[in-house]
Amino acid sequence: MRRTIAILGATGSIGTQALDIARRYPDHFYPVCLTAHASAEKLFQLVREFRPRVAALEIEPREIPEDVKFCQWIFGKNSSARVLAESGAEDALCAIVGIAGLDAVWTALDHCQRVLLANKEALVTGGNLVMEKAARLNKPLLPVDSEHSAIFQCLQGAGPNRPRRLILTASGGALRDFPLENLYYATPADVLKHPTWVMGKKITVDCATMLNKGLEVIEAHYLFHMPVEKIHVTIHPQSVVHSMVEFEDGAVLAQMGNPDMRGPIGYAMGYPHRLDYQARPLDFAAFSQLTFQAPDLKRYPCLGLALEAIRAGGTAPVILNGANEVAVAAFLMERIPFGAIAETVEKTLNRIQTAPVRSIEDVYAADALARKTAEQFLAK
Ligand code: NAD
Ligand code: MG
Numbered sequence: 001m002r003r004t005i006a007i008l009g010a011t012g013s014i015g016t017q018a019l020d021i022a023r024r025y026p027d028h029f030y031p032v033c034l035t036a037h038a039s040a041e042k043l044f045q046l047v048r049e050f051r052p053r054v055a056a057l058e059i060e061p062r063e064i065p066e067d068v069k070f071c072q073w074i075f076g077k078n079s080s081a082r083v084l085a086e087s088g089a090e091d092a093l094c095a096i097v098g099i100a101g102l103d104a105v106w107t108a109l110d111h112c113q114r115v116l117l118a119n120k121e122a123l124v125t126g127g128n129l130v131m132e133k134a135a136r137l138n139k140p141l142l143p144v145d146s147e148h149s150a151i152f153q154c155l156q157g158a159g160p161n162r163p164r165r166l167i168l169t170a171s172g173g174a175l176r177d178f179p180l181e182n183l184y185y186a187t188p189a190d191v192l193k194h195p196t197w198v199m200g201k202k203i204t205v206d207c208a209t210m211l212n213k214g215l216e217v218i219e220a221h222y223l224f225h226m227p228v229e230k231i232h233v234t235i236h237p238q239s240v241v242h243s244m245v246e247f248e249d250g251a252v253l254a255q256m257g258n259p260d261m262r263g264p265i266g267y268a269m270g271y272p273h274r275l276d277y278q279a280r281p282l283d284f285a286a287f288s289q290l291t292f293q294a295p296d297l298k299r300y301p302c303l304g305l306a307l308e309a310i311r312a313g314g315t316a317p318v319i320l321n322g323a324n325e326v327a328v329a330a331f332l333m334e335r336i337p338f339g340a341i342a343e344t345v346e347k348t349l350n351r352i353q354t355a356p357v358r359s360i361e362d363v364y365a366a367d368a369l370a371r372k373t374a375e376q377f378l379a380k
Contacts, residue, residue: 002027003028003090003091004029004030004032004087005030005031005089005090005092005093005116006031006033006034006089006108006112007022007093007095008092008093008094008095008101008104009036009080009094009095009096009119010034010043010046011036011037011039011042011046012096013198013261014265015036015093015095017262018269019031021269021277023049028270029269030050032088033054033084033086033092034046034047034050035096036057038057038058038059040057040061044065047071051070052071053071053088054083055072055074056075056083057079059075060075078104080096080104081104081106084107090112090114091112092111092112092114093268094116094118094119094122097119098202099325099367102125104122105119105126106133109139112139114139114140114271115141117144117268118144118145120145120215120216120219121215121325123219123222123223124215126360126363127221129357129360131223143268145216146242146243146263147168147220148223149255149267149268150242150243153267155245163245163247164230164246164247165230165245166220166243166245167243168231168232168243169236169243169244169292170213170236171197171207172237172295174190174204175299176195176237180298184339185337185339186339187334187338188205188332188334191208197261202325202332205328205332205341208338209301209303209342210302211324211341213233213295213303214306214310214320217233217306218306218309218317221310228307234294235295236292237291238290239259240258240287240290242255242263256282257279258282262277262279263277263279301342301346305342305345305349312354314356314357315355315363315366318367319349319352319354319367319370320348320349322369322370322371323344323345323373326370326371326375327345328341343377344377348373348374351373352370352373
């Protein structure tokens with residue numbers, strides 16, 4: 001049976017890989033809605049190929065080519081969320097980057113049967129509110145992040161047993177072996193060559209600082225209702241074990257595979273069915289070793305900051321995320337050195353008093369304040 005799916009952030013790394021799966025399975029998926037931020041030409045091309053019913057761009061292009069006028073277009077702020085009401089999509093894959101994806105996730109819960117969640121920032125910032133809404137409306141949130149997909153897959157084999165610990169693996173990012181004394185002045189060129197995954201720029205920088213793993217601990221905390229103390233992080237440079245679940249008897253289940261995001265994306269799209277996307281089989285004989293090591297918080301101060309933020313609770317994770325988005329953008333524009341990302345996040349967290357989160361408005365207010373405060377530090 002063919003399911004209709006909205007792909008929000010269709011031109012990005014996750015979006016294009018999801019469309020690769022849709023392309024292989026035209027009888028399973030109809031991408032009925034495609035959206036993007038500003039990359040109009042890329043989106044026009046996808047619209048020509050997949051012929052969605054609706055499409056949206058945050059930034060309105062100067063003109064729309066005649067041959068893509070067959071679908072309904074929506075432009076402007078939050079158009080990726082607004083378009084969902086028109087789309088009639090059964091599923092929504094939220095592959096927007098940053099807190100910009102929160103509104104789309106929130107709205108997708110109203111309009112779609114299932115939400116496929118790549119956008120971790122939506123849970124980091126809107127955690128309790130998003131989980132409560134999903135539970136109230138009885139809508140599944142299917143993880144797309146590879147670690148969370150791995151845990152979700154391991155939990156299929158858990159039966160009535162609650163896990164005792166979750167173990168998230170991390171590649172350690174592009175600067176894992178960079179000399180510590182030069183780390184502060186690492187450049188975007190150093191950071192953007194990720195050893196095992198090809199991803200959007202923001203998440204690639206987050207992997208190098210390991211703030212990404214901090215966001216993922218927060219994401220796992222909400223998705224799997226697991227206390228933060230029971231979520232562990234281990235550096236696993238080969239990126240073959242995607243994450244693990246430990247039970248009361250000490251048994252550990254791991255999900256493994258070659259690093260290819262089409263695995264977790266396809267698992268969420270096809271759930272509960274696995275799709276054949278012609279993945280390379282895992283060649284055990286080719287590994288001389290699989291290694292695991294504890295992260296060094298001197299190399300990765302952002303990981304420590306993220307763990308402190310989730311322990312502090314309230315708006316602290318929102319502030320962490322907002323400051324990080326500002327700092328990463330500044331780093332990518334070569335306005336600040338790599339080491340200033342952690343400094344900006346830390347100073348912003350220290351400057352702003354955390355408050356409880358009672359509504360989505362509280363989240364956006366904390367985000368705005370974090371961005372303004374982080375910008376002030378950057379301007380100095
Ligand atoms: P990307 O930068 O490659 O793509 C982002 C997409 O979102 C683009 O289509 C862009 O046009 C769109 N977008 C950006 N801002 C928007 C806005 N304000 N409104 C509407 N659309 C907007 O990013 P990515 O690497 O694909 O990551 C997407 C999300 O998935 C992130 O939250 C990331 O953390 C998560 N994720 C990505 C990977 C990966 O392998 N790339 C793995 C795990 C999780
Ligand atoms: Mg991940």
